[in-house]
Every structure is written in structure tokens, then in C-alpha cells.
Amino acid sequence: MTILQALNAYYGRMAERGEVEAPGFSREKISFVIELSEDGEPLAVLDLREAKGKKAVPRLLGVPAAVKRTAGIQPNLFWDKTAYVLGRTAGEGKRTALEHAAFKARHLELVAGSNDAGLKALGRFLEAWDPARFDAGPFTPEMLDANVVFRLKGELGFLHERPAAKALLAGPPAAGEAQVSCLVTGQKAAPQRLHPSIKGVDGAQSSGAALVSFNLDAFTSYGKEQGDNAPTSQEAAFRYGEALNRLLDRAAAGNRIKIGDATVVFWADASGVGEASAAAAEEVIFSLFEPPSDEAEAAKVRDALTLLAKGRPTADAFPKVEPGTRFHVLGLAPNAARLSVRFWLTDDFSAFVERLAEHHAHLSIEPVPWRTPPSIQRLLVKTTALQEKFDNIPPSLAGELARAVLSGTPYPRSWLAATIGRLRAGDDPGSGWHAAAIKAVLARDKAVRRRARGKDGAGPEPTYDTQIPEDPPVSLDRENPSEAYQLGRLFAAMETAQYLALGRVNATIRDRYFGAASATPASVFPLLLRGVQNHLGKLRKERKGGWLEREIEEITNRLPGHLPRALKLEAQGRFVLGYYHQRRGQSAAPAAAAEIEAIAAAADTNGED
Template sequence: MTILQALDGYYHRLAQRGEVTAPGWSPEKFGWCIVLDADGAPVDVYDLHDTSGKKPKPKLYSVPAAVKRTVGISANFLWDKTAYVLGRTAGEGKRTAQEHAAFVDMHIERLAGQKDAGLKALLSFLQNWQPERFDEAPFRPEMLDANILFRLEGERGFIHERAAARALVEAAKDGAKAEGISCLVTGKQALLARLHPTIKGVEGAQSSGAALVSFNLDAFTSLGKDQGANAPTSEIAAFRYGTALNHMLTRDGPNRVRRPIGDATVVFWADASNAEAAEDAEDLFGDALDPPTDAEEAGKIGSLLDALAQGRPLEKLRPRFTPGTRFHVLGLSPNAARLSVRFWLADDFEVFARHLGDHYRDMHIEPRPRGWSGAPSVNWLLMKTTALGEKFENIPPLLAGEVMRSVLTGARYPQSWLAAAIIRLRAGDDPLSGWHVSVIRAVLTRDHRKKFQKEDVPVSLAPDEPNKAYQLGRLFAVLENAQRLALGKINATIRDRYFGAASATPASVFPLLLRGAQNHLARLRKDGKDKWIEREIEDILDRLTLDLPRSLPLAEQGRFAVGYYHQRKEQFKGRPEEAGHDDNGAEGDD
């Protein structure tokens, strides 16, 4: 099933619940309504903004479908922005006069002979309106460039909602003339959509909307076809897929991941004969991909994913779920006036749920990273482990798409994620936060499961682990601790100076560190604190048999970081007199 076919099918489910507009109509944002008397004179301006939040926001209203504007001038029916409706704009407005004339001419033509009081009032208003009138009451400067509706004085409904207006909209839709084609989406004979709908709400794309399907250059066309004829889609199918996608892309839509993953805005939906089962699948997926902020609820999601990873059937964990529910995930990225499909995945929901459980299991490490309250979102993981300054906008977009695809398909994690996490550690990120180590373990654990790595990675401290890189990480942690206990609070520890070099070229760094450790141990002997540290060092060196690798490949550098994390987090257990010190001698080991 293609993206457009899946969206077309989702439209029908939304339409059954009355959540989307019918063909010929579209939801648009409005903040202002002009009130007209029976003769078409403006008597008031009504503020439509939603004032329930911190600042007023325009509201969505169902209006006659918006026209697709490219470079030409084309007016909407019964509504539009102030440049078209009133001939005024906040900007320079080089085309404002032509836009207003187009709006007036179109309405004079379509409203001629109408007997409805509201339509007659609107026609009279347009025939008598002068743009200079905007500078007088009741009009306000903040109306400029906003969409405008009309209402007849003394009535609650808008003029476009009147029966006569609806009849005109339906007549225009049914009487449209276009080339008949066999629709690629439905397979039926229907009228060709020359231009596809505008998609709004994708982060980073043009605020006026962008095209998912478009042909505006000869290089994009074939066989002499013009625009939409290159991918023949019927007008009704184009309307349905555009309406369904725009519905999901609304700012607080339940089927949208709140924050883009890299540069991709992600939406998802289920196909199921049972609406409750579809909603349950969507709720679970949304919470797993973008966990709730409430720690208790996030913990419940984490427990559910853990159960899935252990092989428990989804229908036993979620009684409302229906086996065989089809699920779709779409990631869209901005590309000038168009949209790029960053990823498109479709499968049974059980498969997605199982892969999310596997991801949660692969990320597991003890102790948990700081702030881990449930199942961390992919976005959070990427921000913590790859983004400069831990800023979401600095997440590498291509990497984000690859990681998301791996999480949802169960495929091998990209090796570039492992490299990025290690690079951030070498650049000075704190390995004791646990997030980098959790990602490193996830990449290496999945590689082991898929036979790309011979050795698995321990979940928690494993003193008997045979891997040399892991033991070197442990050794580095013990040497750092010896320095910290001997010198107290200092500006830079050996971790600050040598972590990257020690993990990459152990043979050239550890002899230097071991010589320095003798001075630290000598100072500790005076206080009687050296015995357990010396035992730790000797035990690890015995496992290494003094055979230090000259260099470590990327995967082994990752195991070094895991060993370091485990040792640093576990070494003070049972030693409460030492547990309160952090790396610089301050309170709090974490």
C-alpha cells in the first residue's frame, strides 16, 4: 500500500467520526469576522481568537476549500486574507490591488442573481467597498494579512454556512471540468487533480504549506504530461489524502510526535475495523515514541515495553488491542516549497510494538542514566548523545532518520550513532550521565544479536568480563578515583585530560597513568585508604596480563566507556564514608 492509499483509507475513518471536512471544504485559521447589515454596510468586527491560553490564537473553521496558489492570483470563495477581501496588507503590497479586484470579480460573477439575504449583503459590501475605509472604525490594524470571515448582523452563523452558500460550493464542485483519468490511488475513473493539496504543519517548511506531490519543472515530467498528469490522481483522492494528513499535522494532534525527530515531523495512524482498537494502538505507539512527562505514566510504558521485550503477547497486555491491526508511520522533512519523505513504514502493529520493546531492552543498562523515568524518546536519546550543546536543533537530521528506522524495523542501529556518541565523549560530554553509555551498549548489543559482534556487552558491572577494552575502562575509573581521593577537588581530572586518548590508544597512555597513580597511592597510604584501590588495580591488571593494546577500534572504544561507567557507578557501594564525593570532591556522586 502506498502513502497516498493509506492516507486515503484513514480519511474514511476520520469522516465516519466527523473529524474532517467533506470534499469542497477545508479547515483554515481565522481571527476576525466582519459583521454586515442587510445592505452590506460593515457595522462591527468580531474577534474570533482563542483567548484561553497565554496569548490569543486563531481558531480553525471549516470553509469552502482553499485554492492552490503558486505564483498567480487566485481568490477563495466567501473568505480570504485582507489583501484579497479588503485590498489592504501590512507589507508593500505590489499586487494588492489586483488581488482585491480578483476577489471582487469572482464574487460578482458567482453571486449574481442570488436571493439569499447573506449573499446579497456580501455582494453589496464588495461592490461598495473602498480600501481607504479600513482606516476607520470598526477595523483594526492587527487584522492585516489575517483571514477574514463574514457574518450577517443579528445572526450567529457565518455567511459561508448558509444553505444558499453551501449549495453554491457543492454546485462548483460537481460542475468542475477536468480530464478523466484512472486514479492511481483508488483505481477508479475520475477527474484529474492538476495540482495536489497544500500540506501544512511540517516543522521547517513554509508556513503557507508545501507540496507532497508536485511537478513544476520539465525535469520532473515525462511523456509530455503536464503537472498532475504525471502521477494521475483524482481530485477526490487528492482531497482525501491531503485532508487526512493536514488533520494529523495540526499542532497538538494526537497522531503526531510533539517534537520533530531530527528534521522529520512524524505522524502515525492505524487501520482497524474496530475504532477502539485503532485508537489503543495509536495511544500506545505515541506514548512509547514520545513518553508522557508524568514519571508514573512513563514508568508504566517502560514496564509494558519491558514485558514485550520478554516475549509476552501484546493482546494479553492491552485487552482492547485487536491482532492484525495495520499501522503506518510517516516522517516528513522540509525541502523548500516541497516535502521530502524521510521514512515511510507500514506493518502489523504487533511488529512495531515488538521492535519498540527490543529497543527498550537494548538500551537497558545499570545503573540507569540520570533522569531515566521510563522509556526515553528517540529524540531525547539523540539530543543527549549527538547534539552539540544538547540542543534538539543540533541533532544530525540524516542520523535521526536512520535511528528512527532502526528502532521501528528492528534493523541494525547505524554505526554513525556509535561514532557520534563516542565523539561527544571525547569532546567532553560527561560519560557518567549514562545516556552515551546506554546508546553505546544498545548499538553493540544489537550487533551481537545480529552476529556483527562476537561478544555481548554487560548490563551491569562484570568484574570477570574477559573483554580487554571493558577492563581498561574499569582500570581508568579506578585510577581516576585514586587521583580524586588523594588530591580532593581539582580543576581537571585524568578523565578531562586523557579519556579520549586512553580509550583509543591504551598502550601509549596507561603506563603514564599507572606511574602517576603510584604518587596518589602513596598519599593515600598515609590515611589508610589505599588498600581497596590497590586491590582493584591489581585485580584488573591480572586480567589484562599487562598486555595493553596499541589501539582500539570504534566498537572497543565503546566497551571501554561501558566499563568505565560501570566501575565508577558501582565502586563506592558498601563504602558510605566515600560515597558522597563526586569527581571534583563535591557532594553527590551523580
């Protein structure tokens, strides 16, 4: 199923719930309503805005669909900003007079001959209106540049909601209008020349951007213009545009998340399974994408992931979702006046859930550095973003990682490179976030290769970590055969020796040598090994650190006689993993924990940082 077909179907589901506008209408931000007498006299201006904190924000109302102002002056019907409706704007307004004239002429032509009291009142208002009249009551300066609608005195509905107005909006069918086979529905209908503007994608134009457009010759073929290049009926274009805009609405964020520069929306197909199953599926996916901060709710997510990790069916973990429920995920990114599709994935609900569960299983590490399972966005900001700012997440990496998580393919190698790059730049390798990300990349690669080879016994060659056949360990693995892993353990042990011997210092060996030690061990470890002997000698005199000396000896006995000149990127990842496991696991023994805590307490007593 294509993106537009899935959105077209979702519109039907929302229409059944009464959550979308009818064809020809859209939800727009409206701030004020001008109340007219039957003679067209403006009697009052009512503020429709809603309080949000200390601000008053426009209300979203269903109005005749907004025109797409790609160029020139085009008024909306029965509503618009004050420049069009009243001929007044807060700015310089070079085109304000022309905009108002266009609004006036279009509506006078539209309502001419109508016997409806409301439409006649609008016509009389526009015929008599002078923009200078805005300086008197009931108009106020805060109306300028806001969107306004009309209503007749004594009525609650707006002019555009009157049956006569709706009949005018529908209009007679155009004589001789060409009929095409719609690519979305397959039915014969009039084509949509300009596709709807899509709003709500972070970073895109606030006025909306195009998901489908043909604004350059390079995008056209066979001499066709604009929408004729991919014929879509007017109704289908409206339906998919309305559905996508509603999914992207920040006020209804249950189907919308942010991953890097990509705005991701997702929804279930209710056909064949019912609304309850589809809604439950969306709730589950959202909780797996964005695990709740509430401890009780987070525990439910962890329990469900645990069941799936044990191989239990999806129905056992999520009984409210009917088997066979289809699910769609769409990632969009800004691209000037257009939108880029970062990814489009459609599959069975159980397939997505199992892949998300596998993702969290590959991230598992001990000790766990988080309280609740992390979202993709949080993972990226913790492991790849400078100063842990969301704006610093590498743009393309977010989409690549999300696609890998949802499709079960290997994680992007750029995630591994960016994570190790942040450690070289000074991020703390003991936080656990970087180690978990690295462990996930290595574990996923092993799992994908194992699945590929399991089909016929001869799958593709390894893509990343070709030397070590074992999966990366979850917790401290003293017998791990990876030389890089053991070097990471040794570095952590030497850092601990420095800490026990000298206490807190301005620059530890981690601050000075971590990046070089993980990349070029042969050039750094001889220097570090000489230094650690001095630290161990000091500890012997103080009758401390015996456990640590035995730990270092145990690690060095597992290393070959010569150190590698350089480690590949994947081996550097195993170095980080060994460092984290050793640093967190070595203090498990009571004697080790007591000595480390005593040094920390002494440092705090002396007022050290």
C-alpha cells in the same frame, strides 16, 4: 499500502468521527467576521480569535478549500486576508489593489443571478466597497493581514455555510473533462492538477509544502504536466491532504512527535478491528514513543515493556488492542517548498510494539541514568547534540535511528560515532546516557546477526563488533573478555585513585586523557599507570584505598602483556561501557562508598567546586 492510500483510508475514519471537513473545504486560521446587512452595509466586525496565554490566536474554521498560490494572484472563495477582501494591508502592498480587484471580480461573477439573501448582500458589499472606507468603524488596524469571513445580520452561520453558497462551490461538472484511473482508489475520475499543501511540518514553509509535486522537467515524463505524472483524483487528493494536515495539527498532538528534524505522525487502521482498538493502539504507540513523566503512568509503560521482554504476547500487555490491528508511521522533513519522506513504515501493531520493547531492552543498563524510559528525541539530544540543544541533533541521524527502532534493523553506525565524538569533545562518560546508547548499538547488532543466522544457520557476516561474540553487559562484568572493556574499567579505577589521593582538582585524568586513552591505549596508559602508583602510595600512607589497589590489580591481571596501539570504534564503545560500569559499580562495597563520600564531604566543607 502506499502513503496516500493509508491517508485516504484514515480520512474515512476521521469523517466517521466528524473530525474533518467535507471535500472542497479545509480548516484555516480565521480571525474576524464581517457582519453585513441585506443591503451589503458592513454593520459590525466580530473578533473570532481565542485567548492563548497573553495572545489572541486565530480560530480554526472550516472554509472553502484554500487555493494553492504557486504564482500570480488567486483569491479564495468567501474568505481571505484583508488585502484580497478589503484592499488593505499593513505593509507596502504593491499588489494589494490587484488582489482586491481579483477577489471582487471573482465573487461578483460567482454570485451573479443568485436569489440568496446572503450572497446578494456580499455582491452589494463588494460593488460599493472603497478601501478608504476601512479607516472608519467598525474596522480596526488589528484586522490588517488577518483572514476574514462574512455572515448576514441576525444569523449565526457564515455565508460560505449557506446551502446556496455550497451549491455554487460544488459547481457543474466541467464539459469534456478528462477522466483518469486514480492511483489511490483505482476509480475513474478527474485528476488533481496541483496537490494540496501540507502544513505543520517543523522547519517547512508556514504556508505549506508539497508532498507530491512536479515543478521541474526532471520530475516529469512523456510530456505530461504537473499532476498528470501521477494521476490522483481530486477527491483522493483532498482526502489525503486533509487527513495529513489534521495529523500534523499541533493542537491535536496525540499522533504527532518530533525526532530531530523529522516530524513523525502515526495512525492505526480501524478496518476490521473497530475504532476503539485503533484509538487504543495509537495511545500505546505514543506512550512508547514519548514515555509519560508522571510516575504512575511511567510505571505502567515499564510494566508493559517488562512483560514483552519476557516473551509474553502483545495482547497480554495491551488487551484493549485487537490482534491484527495495522499501524502506519510516516516521518517527514522539510525540503524548501517540498517535503522529504524520511521513512514510511507499515506493519502489524504487535510488530511495532515488540520492536519498541526490544529497543528499550537494548538500552537497559545498570545503574539506570533515567527515571522514565527515554524517547528517541531525548536520547539523541543527550548523546549527540552540542550543549544538549535539540537544534544540534544531526539531521539525518534522527530519521535513521527512528527507522532502525521501528524496523528492528541495526542502529546507524553514525549514532555510535556521534556519541563517542561527544565524549571526546568533553561530555561526561559517567552520566550513563552515552554508555546506554553504545550498549544499545552493540546489543542490537548482535541480536540482528543472531536472528539472521537463526533462519538457515548461515546469515551475513558481522557488521560492527566482529571480535567479541558476547552481548555487551548490562552491569559491571569483572570477567568480561573484552580488552577494551577492561581498559575502560582500569581508567575509571585510576581516576578514582586520583580523586581519593588529591580530592577535587581542576583537571582530572578524565578531562585530559579520556579521548586518547579510549582510542590509542598504548600511548597513554603507561603514563597513567606511573601516575596511579604515586596516588596509591599516598593512599597507603594514609591507610586508605586498599580495596582500590586490589581492584586495579584484578583488572591489570586480565590484560595481555602489551597494550593495543589503537582501538576500533566498536572497541572504543566497549571502553566507555567498562568505564561507566566500573565507576558506578566499584562504590557498591561499604568501605569504598565511605571513602568516596568522605572525600566529597571534605571538598564541600572547604568550599571547593
